[in-house]
Amino acid sequence: MRGLKEYATEYAKMAFYKPSALEREIGICPMFAGRMVAKPHYQTIPRTYSYYILQFVLDGQMMFRAGGEPVYLDKGDMFCLFPEKTVQYGVIPEKPQLQLIWFGLEGEGVGSLLQSVGIKEERPYARRACSHGIPGMLHQLLDEFLLLKSGSTSYYRWISKLYEVFDQLVIARPPGAANSREKNSYAWIKESETFMSMHYNEDISVQDVADYVGIHRSHFTVAFTKLLGISPGQYLLRLRMTNGARLLEETDFSITEIALSLGYSDIFAFTRAFSNYYRMPPSVYRSNRRIEQEQAGPLRSDAPMPG
Template structure:
């Protein structure tokens, strides 16, 4: 069961859709990308969430965040398929709100013991029979109540997570690459930004991420290229430029080395899968 509506008259934070599902064994969605944030919370059972070559095994009492325009997929367990609720949202305040309650690009999964409360909110949204501005105001109120319940547990858990996260220098380096990957950056630029020598930075990357800073830049750029090839109609040359490659041939060679396919081949396959997955979602709703 789902609820979907046109974009409401709010800009800072607004509901896009919400719903709840009881999945069949091995039921999967994706790989696909959404234009807005989508947060899933598992009420019963278990399954897997896949994003950026990472696989998260999750069960009741846990959840996962899908960021806008980022390819990901999720699948119910074969023996104990999950039952979950989801809520799609966006707005100028959305990213900051998520950060404040402990969710970010590095913290996409969470645990929260407020499933009953979250389900009550979703049910109220789905059962709302108001119309006009009253309808939008009611949904807006429930959206904030939803995040209020999450904030009561996630704000505490995120502090615990951050206290044991990767080396501070690694986090700074990752932030630098995420911000400037489209530019002609080099390893020395990262070292200068972090404030340590290049050799020390390389050692930290090898010890913590099992790759060099140069390899990390390449991996990050090509991951972004995966997304652009799947969800945009930009030319290969334009995508190369967007992802920090000045030469489209160099980009194509790097992409094929990583995936075993040319950018054109990858685009054709992923866009076919994307359209099929969207069609599945529409049929399920």
């Protein structure tokens, strides 16, 4: 077995890496990587691991058990050993030519990365994940890991290769697997609210929001309006207007600066939208609020306290 070291139950090659503090803060850290060719009697004992270990079946067939009934995985499938979860796996005697390649990962971002390709604790495997071309990319990722360990390449180059693998894994997922949701689930409504709250000042449209959550625009608009009592377009407008009003009250930014900070192309578009929403131009709104504040005056030190 060229390049592999012989062990009692396998031929394998593995290397370890110690990530830096910065790499740990980024949230996806390579810890170790390797590949193996199993001997006919290869079996692991039930055990737990401290890291995520993402594995790909390059050849053969295997049994995999993670707390429940065993599942049988074939060439092209992938599975993950989750931290602190008991697992056991090994060859099937009828098809002993098992070959695996694996990557040990650590960090807060790993779980979300795995979820993007359908790998979760309750179902830690995916069938037919490795389409044509992915096995070669996995070998390149392993080679890049060895260079990372030796200091011959950078963490950023390695993680870019990892993202390329996941990009292909997403593309290779069966039709309808991406963005799958229960029919009566509106979890994506919350996702859309979060997206709009983060990006309302970047001239996003309702179509951009629908594309982000992976829902057809018409269905997205109807469901959003039914659940929240306001259309997504009105929701976006409300975010822009309430934040525009806040900036008029709390800052000395010019109206042009406020318009641009809210994603409007010019002061005229903002003034028109603001006037329709508040029934007065932004300049009048600012003037009225400042008059109200002056009339209220500072709180007198000898004023009686409430209660």
